Amino acid sequence: MTYTEKGQIHCPTATEDVMSKTRIYATSTEALADINDGATIMCGGFGGAGYPHNLISGLADRKVKGLTVVANNAGHEALFAYGGVRKVVCSYPLGPTSKGFLEVLDRGEAELELEPQGTLVERIRTAGAGLGGFLTQVGLGTELVAGKPLIDLDGKQYAVCKPIMADFALIKAWKADQAGNLIYRHAARNFNSVMAMAAPIVIVEVSEIIDGYLDPDSIHTSGAFVDRLVEVGK
Amino acid sequence: MKDGTDFNLWSMKEVGAKVAHDVQDSWMINVGVGLPQVAVEPLTNRGVTLHSENGIVGLGPSPAPGLEDPEVIDAGKGFATIVAGGSFIDSATSFVLIRGGRLDLALMGAYEVSIAGDLANWRLSGKKIAGIGGAADLAHGARRVWIITSLFANDGASKLVAHCRHPLTASGVVKRVYTEYGIFEPSGDAFTVIELARGVIASDLIEVGVPLSKI
Numbered sequence: 001m002t003y004t005e006k007g008q009i010h011c012p013t014a015t016e017d018v019m020s021k022t023r024i025y026a027t028s029t030e031a032l033a034d035i036n037d038g039a040t041i042m043c044g045g046f047g048g049a050g051y052p053h054n055l056i057s058g059l060a061d062r063k064v065k066g067l068t069v070v071a072n073n074a075g076h077e078a079l080f081a082y083g084g085v086r087k088v089v090c091s092y093p094l095g096p097t098s099k100g101f102l103e104v105l106d107r108g109e110a111e112l113e114l115e116p117q118g119t120l121v122e123r124i125r126t127a128g129a130g131l132g133g134f135l136t137q138v139g140l141g142t143e144l145v146a147g148k149p150l151i152d153l154d155g156k157q158y159a160v161c162k163p164i165m166a167d168f169a170l171i172k173a174w175k176a177d178q179a180g181n182l183i184y185r186h187a188a189r190n191f192n193s194v195m196a197m198a199a200p201i202v203i204v205e206v207s208e209i210i211d212g213y214l215d216p217d218s219i220h221t222s223g224a225f226v227d228r229l230v231e232v233g234k
Numbered sequence: 235m236k237d238g239t240d241f242n243l244w245s246m247k248e249v250g251a252k253v254a255h256d257v258q259d260s261w262m263i264n265v266g267v268g269l270p271q272v273a274v275e276p277l278t279n280r281g282v283t284l285h286s287e288n289g290i291v292g293l294g295p296s297p298a299p300g301l302e303d304p305e306v307i308d309a310g311k312g313f314a315t316i317v318a319g320g321s322f323i324d325s326a327t328s329f330v331l332i333r334g335g336r337l338d339l340a341l342m343g344a345y346e347v348s349i350a351g352d353l354a355n356w357r358l359s360g361k362k363i364a365g366i367g368g369a370a371d372l373a374h375g376a377r378r379v380w381i382i383t384s385l386f387a388n389d390g391a392s393k394l395v396a397h398c399r400h401p402l403t404a405s406g407v408v409k410r411v412y413t414e415y416g417i418f419e420p421s422g423d424a425f426t427v428i429e430l431a432r433g434v435i436a437s438d439l440i441e442v443g444v445p446l447s448k449i
Contacts (some may be wrong), residue, residue, distance in 0.1 A: 118329030118371030
């Protein structure tokens with residue numbers, strides 16, 4: 001590595017023969033081809049910020065059914081439109097984009113697992129971290145820990161939270177390089193960088209895939225976690 | 235309150251100013267969606283850091299028209315800005331900050347607060363579906379939980395209660411409640427009056443069901 005005069009680390013990597021498992025796909029449809037009925041998917045975003053719209057509509061085009069969708073919100077309108085979702089795991093299933101979910105929920109066609117936002121994201125994080133779960137005091141004394149085992153440790157009570165496993169993570173990033181390294185933009189990072197570490201197959205829609213490589217010091221998610229990239233433009 | 239009594243309730247803008255007055259300049263604060271937003275303007279240029287649980291440390295004011303960015307939103311999903319010195323963080327880190335005790339204050343709304351400091355602010359009993367969002371994490375994790383609310387619900391019932399009827403967000407966490415009638419603190423067996431708006435008489439509030447301690 002050499003330092004440029006601006007003080008940034010410059011990493012001259014060969015453009016051929018890069019050590020990367022990341023593959024670049026031409027279309028969302030191709031990148032999603034092996035997501036089948038009954039799959040559990042994580043979906044990044046907080047409301048519309050960082051939400052992988054193109055991947056979700058690509059999934060809807062394939063009419064995949066029986067999905068469990070883990071996300072902060074329940075605004076997966078394209079999937080509800082054809083009854084593709086069996087279960088939603090989220091912290092906030094209300095708001096203008098959740099109409100479709102509330103309708104299928106009302107008809108008994110989907111179920112809801114509600115988690116406090118911090119518990120939700122930590123269950124996702126621990127899944128990716130290879131842990132068996134974690135202990136929290138959030139929600140103690142409320143219905144929010146209903147169904148969770150309670151334990152005493154060093155004189156304090158905790159609820160036991162299990163990791164949330166998924167088959168695929170569908171996320172949105174701003175920039176990617178040829179090795180799958182990712183940078184998110186502004187407050188669109190939210191659940192994306194956590195979910196990028198939490199599923200065995202991570203599929204990323206990205207505004208721009210650059211020809212070379214990003215500054216290694218600027219990377220938010222290492223290409224080590226990224227399996228598939230689709231460039232979707234701004 | 236009895237009709238014709240000469241009293242002058244605070245406007246919610248004044249309630250926001252009362253809250254801001256009691257905040258220390260160095261605090262990191264999460265301001266909830268809805269009514270608590272009245273405190274944002276009087277907190278501006280005070281040196282406080284606003285936190286938004288979707289991943290902003292140093293939340294700024296709403297953007298000028300034409301400068302809205304769909305990737306800079308606050309926890310209420312409204313367009314926002316970030317101040318100089320601010321940072322974007324991921325959701326896991328954001329809740330590390332909350333649960334880990336870095337947040338000096340969570341300002342929240344309420345359906346009910348009990349004399350024990352229990353907070354109900356996410357789901358009305360009888361309502362099947364509601365969103366919890368970050369409320370339970372904030373109520374548990376912040377070093378202080380202060381509430382901004384109207385003292386009475388739409389049906390006239392006091393929101394300060396002996397026991398909450400609505401499902402709890404967190405138990406025993408509320409330190410202070412700011413209302414248009416005054417400022418109150420749960421003390422275990424009642425609410426202690428910290429300050430009352432001009433002309434408001436504690437015994438009148440007790441008479442209509444507000445569980446204040448008798449002075």
